[in-house]
Amino acid sequence: MSRRQHKxxxxxxxxxxxxxxxxxxxxGAPNSVQAIANLEAIxxxxxxxxxxxxxxxxxxxxxxxxxxxxxxxxxxxxxxxxPAANVVGNLSDKAKVLLALGLKGKVQ
Amino acid sequence: MRLKxxxxxxxxxxxxxxxxxxxxxxxxxxxxxxxxxxxxxARRALQEAAHEASKANSLLAALPPAExxxxxxxxxxxxxxxxxxxxxxxxxxxxVYFPVDCAISLVTTIEGPExxxxxxxxxxxxxxxxxxxxxxxxxxxxxxxxxxxxxxxxFDKTFHQCPALQRELYRYADAKLAMARQIVACNCFHxxxxxxxxxxxxxSDRVRSEEFFLTQAFLAEMLGVRRATVNEAAGPLxxxxxxxxxxxxxxxxxxKGLEATACGCYTRIALNAPLRRSSSASPGLASSP
Ligand SMILES: [Zn+2]
Numbered sequence: 324m325s326r327r328q329h330k331x332x333x334x335x336x337x338x339x340x341x342x343x344x345x346x347x348x349x350x351g352a353p354n355s356v357q358a359i360a361n362l363e364a365i366x367x368x369x370x371x372x373x374x375x376x377x378x379x380x381x382x383x384x385x386x387x388x389x390x391x392x393x394x395x396x397x398x399x400x401x402x403x404x405x406p407a408a409n410v411v412g413n414l415s416d417k418a419k420v421l422l423a424l425g426l427k428g429k430v431q
Numbered sequence: 432m433r434l435k436x437x438x439x440x441x442x443x444x445x446x447x448x449x450x451x452x453x454x455x456x457x458x459x460x461x462x463x464x465x466x467x468x469x470x471x472x473a474r475r476a477l478q479e480a481a482h483e484a485s486k487a488n489s490l491l492a493a494l495p496p497a498e499x500x501x502x503x504x505x506x507x508x509x510x511x512x513x514x515x516x517x518x519x520x521x522x523x524x525x526x527v528y529f530p531v532d533c534a535i536s537l538v539t540t541i542e543g544p545e546x547x548x549x550x551x552x553x554x555x556x557x558x559x560x561x562x563x564x565x566x567x568x569x570x571x572x573x574x575x576x577x578x579x580x581x582x583x584x585x586f587d588k589t590f591h592q593c594p595a596l597q598r599e600l601y602r603y604a605d606a607k608l609a610m611a612r613q614i615v616a617c618n619c620f621h622x623x624x625x626x627x628x629x630x631x632x633x634x635s636d637r638v639r640s641e642e643f644f645l646t647q648a649f650l651a652e653m654l655g656v657r658r659a660t661v662n663e664a665a666g667p668l669x670x671x672x673x674x675x676x677x678x679x680x681x682x683x684x685x686x687k688g689l690e691a692t693a694c695g696c697y698t699r700i701a702l703n704a705p706l707r708r709s710s711s712a713s714p715g716l717a718s719s720p
Binding site for chain 2: 350351389395409
C-alpha cells in the first residue's frame, strides 16, 4: 500500500523521491542537540541524498514556529511526500521516526 | 513538573505531553501568549553555555566573577549573520554586542571604507558607555558567529554598578579610537596589497581561524576601492601562495609571509592592543613600510 505511487521508470534509473523534512529545535538545548544527531544518522543511513532537511531554531524564528503550529521542540515534520507526519521528542526512538518518514518497511 | 501552570493546549496523553514526561522536550511554544517557554533543563543548559561563551570575549572575561555574573543576567547569545547591519549612523543604539567568534566591521557611511574591526577582543555599541546613545558608525557583520548581546536600557542600568566593566570599556574605547585613526591613515597612504594583507590578518585574528568567507564586493567596500582593484591586489597574494581564495572562501596559507606583506599598521593595531595597559605609546604613522 505504501508503494502505490511508483511510476514506471527506465530500467536502471534510480527511484528518487526526495523527502522534505523540517526540524524545529532550540539551538544548544540538550534534546535538540540529540534530535539533530539522531535525525542526521537516520538520514545518512536511509535517505542518503534523497532528502532535504531544514532546521529551524524557534528562539531565532518564533513567528515561524507559531505560524507552523509547532507546539514543542524538538519537533520533526515530514512535509513531503504526503501524507505529512510529525514526531516530537529527541528522536531516539528510531522505529517511530522511520514510521513517520514512511520508511517502516526498511527497518531490519 | 510545573506544567500545570502553563496555558497550554497540549492534548492530555497526547504525544507532546508524553514526550514532556519522558524529558525529551526543550521548549513549549505557547500559542496563547506567542512565547517560547524553555523547560528548566534546557534553560539551565543554555545559561551554562552562555556563561562559557561569554568568557570567550576578552572584555567580559576580564571582569571579576561577581560582576561577570551580574552582567550575565542581561546578556543573551545571538547568532550574527554575514551582512547583517547592527547599527546605523545617527540611529539610537539598541544593543551592546560582545562578540565571541564573529567579526564586525565599522564603516563611516554606507559606501565608506572601514574605520574599525571588532572581534572577541571588544564590543560594539560602547558609545553608550561614554554617554552617547546614538551610533556614529555603521556596524556590519563581516564574519558570521556568536555574540553576547545586552539591550541599551539594561546596559545603562548595569554599567554604573560595574566598576571593572567601566575600566575595561574606557580602555577599549581609547584603543578603538587609536585603531580608527590608524586605519583612516592607512586607507590614505598605504598600498592596496599591503592593506588587503593587513585586513585579512586582522579578520583572521578576530574570528580565530585561518579560513573565513568574504565576497569581493565586501572586500572592495572595506578597503574603499573598486572590485577590480581587489583582484589586482589579491592575485599576487595568491600567486605567492600566501592565501587561497576560491568561491569567496579565504584561507591564509602562509601567515608569516602575509605578515611580511602587510603594512606596519597590522602590528600597531595588534589584537591585544585593547588589553594592553597604558604602558605603550599611542600608535602613529611615523614609519610607513
Ligand atoms: Zn597601513
